Amino acid sequence: MKEPVYIGKNPVGEPDLQQLISSVALGDQEAFAAVYDTVAGPVLGVVRSVLRDRAQSEEVMQEVLVEVWRTAARYRPDRGTAINWILTLAHRRAVDRVRSVEASAARETKAALLDRLPAYDEVTEQVQTRIEQEQVRRCLRTLTGLQRQAVTLAYYRGLTYRQVAEALALPLGTVKTRLRDGLIRLRDCLGVTA
Numbered sequence: 001m002k003e004p005v006y007i008g009k010n011p012v013g014e015p016d017l018q019q020l021i022s023s024v025a026l027g028d029q030e031a032f033a034a035v036y037d038t039v040a041g042p043v044l045g046v047v048r049s050v051l052r053d054r055a056q057s058e059e060v061m062q063e064v065l066v067e068v069w070r071t072a073a074r075y076r077p078d079r080g081t082a083i084n085w086i087l088t089l090a091h092r093r094a095v096d097r098v099r100s101v102e103a104s105a106a107r108e109t110k111a112a113l114l115d116r117l118p119a120y121d122e123v124t125e126q127v128q129t130r131i132e133q134e135q136v137r138r139c140l141r142t143l144t145g146l147q148r149q150a151v152t153l154a155y156y157r158g159l160t161y162r163q164v165a166e167a168l169a170l171p172l173g174t175v176k177t178r179l180r181d182g183l184i185r186l187r188d189c190l191g192v193t194a
Contacts (some may be wrong), residue, residue, distance in 0.1 A: 017082040018075075025072035032069055039083065040065065043090040050094035060097050064090045139189035147182030150175055 017038060023031030043064050048057040068086055075085050140148055146168075153164045165175040 018077055021068075021072050021075045021082045021085075024069060025075070035068065035086075036065055039068075039086050042083065042087060046087050046090045047094040050091065051097060056097060057094075060093050061090070064093050067093070135190060136186070139186050142189055143182050143185055147178050147185065150178040151182045151186070154179055 017035065020031045020035045020038070024035055040061065044057060044061045047060045047064070048054070051057045051060065064086070067089055075082060079085070080088075140151070143151065149168060150164055153159045153167055154161065159167065161175055161179065162172060164179070165172045168175065170178075
């Protein structure tokens with residue numbers, strides 16, 4: 001049996017990774033199988049160190065090796081070794097996956113928060129209602145005590161004019177006059193045009 005002669009770390013007769021990548025760039029499937037066997041472990045290691053999740057790491061490793069197959073012609077030996085190029089692709093792809101997962105989680109969180117927030121119109125309506133309520137309260141304070149009592153009983157408690165008259169122990173005509181005068185003052189205070 002003949003002993004291989006070594007040049008660097010490669011036995012003579014066995015192509016190095018750079019030569020394999022050049023062959024892959026030409027569409028050589030056997031060269032790609034050799035690249036796959038050579039780099040799958042290191043690629044998985046780099047990806048796993050970034051992602052931590054085994055299933056995602058294996059998926060990203062496959063994506064990286066497909067990228068090597070598709071983009072082998074882009075490898076430039078003058079910029080570094082083939083293994084460094086492949087591991088750089090692996091690291092970038094793993095970081096992209098982390099960013100994608102984080103962005104997806106952020107979108108889901110934002111969507112969940114938006115679902116819980118009331119719609120803009122609902123908030124505007126609530127604010128407007130509060131402002132109007134405060135304005136009515138302020139205007140009610142400008143009425144005389146008897147006018148305020150009559151308006152409160154009739155419009156906030158829902159009593160009829162006759163029931164208001166009974167509650168205040170006043171004649172019905174007097175209650176009607178106080179209500180009319182009170183409503184006119186409220187209208188003027190609120191700025192409502194007739």
